[in-house]
Amino acid sequence: MKIYNTLTRQKQEFVPIDKNEVKMYSCGPTVYDYFHIGNARPFMVFDVMRRYLEYRGYKVKFVQNFTDIDDKMIKRANAEGITVKELGERFIEEYYKDAKALGIEKATVHPKATENIDAIIAIIKKLEDNGYAYNVDGNVYFSAKKFKEYGKLSKQPLEDLEAGARIDVNETKQDVMDFALWKKQKEGEPAWESPWGMGRPGWHIECSAMANKYLGETIDLHSGGQDLIFPHHENEIAQSECANCKPFANYWMHNGYININNQKMSKSLGNFFTVRDILKTYDGEVVRFFMLSAHYRNPINFADTLMEQAKSGLERIYTCIDNLEFLLENSEERELNDAEKEYSEKLDGFKQKFLDAMDDDLNTADAIAAVFDIVYASNTALSNENKNAKEVIVKTLDLIHEIGAVLGLFHKTKEKSLDAEIEELIEKRNMARKEKNWAEADAIRDKLKAMNIELKDTPMGVKWSYIEG
Numbered sequence: 001m002k003i004y005n006t007l008t009r010q011k012q013e014f015v016p017i018d019k020n021e022v023k024m025y026s027c028g029p030t031v032y033d034y035f036h037i038g039n040a041r042p043f044m045v046f047d048v049m050r051r052y053l054e055y056r057g058y059k060v061k062f063v064q065n066f067t068d069i070d071d072k073m074i075k076r077a078n079a080e081g082i083t084v085k086e087l088g089e090r091f092i093e094e095y096y097k098d099a100k101a102l103g104i105e106k107a108t109v110h111p112k113a114t115e116n117i118d119a120i121i122a123i124i125k126k127l128e129d130n131g132y133a134y135n136v137d138g139n140v141y142f143s144a145k146k147f148k149e150y151g152k153l154s155k156q157p158l159e160d161l162e163a164g165a166r167i168d169v170n171e172t173k174q175d176v177m178d179f180a181l182w183k184k185q186k187e188g189e190p191a192w193e194s195p196w197g198m199g200r201p202g203w204h205i206e207c208s209a210m211a212n213k214y215l216g217e218t219i220d221l222h223s224g225g226q227d228l229i230f231p232h233h234e235n236e237i238a239q240s241e242c243a244n245c246k247p248f249a250n251y252w253m254h255n256g257y258i259n260i261n262n263q264k265m266s267k268s269l270g271n272f273f274t275v276r277d278i279l280k281t282y283d284g285e286v287v288r289f290f291m292l293s294a295h296y297r298n299p300i301n302f303a304d305t306l307m308e309q310a311k312s313g314l315e316r317i318y319t320c321i322d323n324l325e326f327l328l329e330n331s332e333e334r335e336l337n338d339a340e341k342e343y344s345e346k347l348d349g350f351k352q353k354f355l356d357a358m359d360d361d362l363n364t365a366d367a368i369a370a371v372f373d374i375v376y377a378s379n380t381a382l383s384n385e386n387k388n389a390k391e392v393i394v395k396t397l398d399l400i401h402e403i404g405a406v407l408g409l410f411h412k413t414k415e416k417s418l419d420a421e422i423e424e425l426i427e428k429r430n431m432a433r434k435e436k437n438w439a440e441a442d443a444i445r446d447k448l449k450a451m452n453i454e455l456k457d458t459p460m461g462v463k464w465s466y467i468e469g
Helices: 037-055 071-080 084-101 117-129 158-164 203-215 226-244 284-292 304-329 338-359 364-381 390-407 420-434 438-450
Strands: 002-005 010-013 021-026 059-064 133-136 139-142 179-184 199-201 219-225 249-255 258-260 300-302 453-458 461-466
Touching: 002 249, 021 037, 021 203, 037 059, 037 219, 037 249, 037 258, 037 284, 037 390, 059 203, 071 084, 084 284, 117 133, 117 139, 117 179, 117 203, 117 226, 139 226, 179 203, 179 226, 199 203, 203 219, 203 226, 219 226, 226 249, 284 304, 284 364, 300 304, 304 364, 304 390, 338 364, 338 390, 364 390, 420 438, 420 453, 420 461, 438 453
Parallel strands: 021 059, 021 219, 219 249, 258 300
Antiparallel strands: 002 010, 133 139, 139 179, 179 199, 453 461
16 A cells, blocks of 8 residues: 655555554544534544555554643633533543544544643653753743754745744743743643643643554554644654654655635634534535545535535435345346356456555545446446346445445445335235226325335336435
8 A cells, every 4th residue: 555655745655563553643633612624534534544454454553632631722611611621521522423423433542631641741851851852930842943853744944934933922932943842830720740840731742642652652654634734743753753762653644625615714704614513414424425535635625516416426326225235135046147247347346446546545536436336337237127146236235335334434224114104005006006006006106205205116026215305
């Protein structure tokens, strides 16, 4: 498998340190509110990366953190008159609800910053001992210019980074590029004991500490949104490598931005949407299908028209699954004929297309295209007119679900049970048709349609389905 490594700016063969296990870290949410659609993209993309690596036979230890202490959390908790801990616990639970709706599996470990203070203090101490950190009256800063490779991820010269930096009027750091590792307690803020007095961790240090604690000093893969390249991931590299004197992460993956109706998402523009908002209109699987229909590194435009297209595309695949399940009920155990053998070989080609796409920098767009190839081929090759060989229908369904399991899609099953009234109506219609009472049969069909039940007469019997709303 080749992935585009942000660190080297080229596609590279992915070779984990341990040939049997992949150590993977992805930045999680700051839990002060529901996460927005921009956050959702990396959560889904790297959930697929984890699934695909497991599909390929690796054991994956996947760590995704919760930032449960920072300025935004303190401000909101104070406004609501609750503790930061209470706020964090509430929105961690809300994260799990929305993540589940989007098909995002839980990580191997979801560490919280506030539960890893000892690990954070330990790595700051190492930086201090190694000469990369300094204490100013209880505030501890990292000396960026002492790390000669600072800027190697963002690929920007230090002078350019320096020109864009800002110093808060309350900060006491020695250089504009330095950043906080430990913040001295202010009145009314949560704080922990440390060698530098009561305080709390800076944002960047928590990920270095937790990656080190749960995955080791050098990890295989670190991922996140493109907006995190600088300063967050740049600072993680600096902290980790200066503390441990080893490379921090061998591969870095970053997804592209999301625009809303071709504009950058912004609260000031009124186009800022949380996943919770979007789930009121669209099913979570539709959102996931939409996101994965584009290559993860490309920018993506979120718009109602495009979401409706995604919904239609997903429905087309589910209709194919539904048809295949009906054909399966009416199939027969026999050897494949020549046409079915040719079709079966095509399925092998579609599976290879899926594998080639995923091995080429996690190209989920082409992977989904392979599924549509299966849909088109099955609609053409398999027919209601004749009984098909069971083997070829099972192979088709298995392949769609195999690909779906990697993508986190096509897993829903339609409710197949009908209540007594509907069963009775279908049976009455069958009797009316046998008696050639076409008016009665049509009237029953219309009544069922009003109940959102659609009937399709085939040579192998009546096929029914729910009419999508």
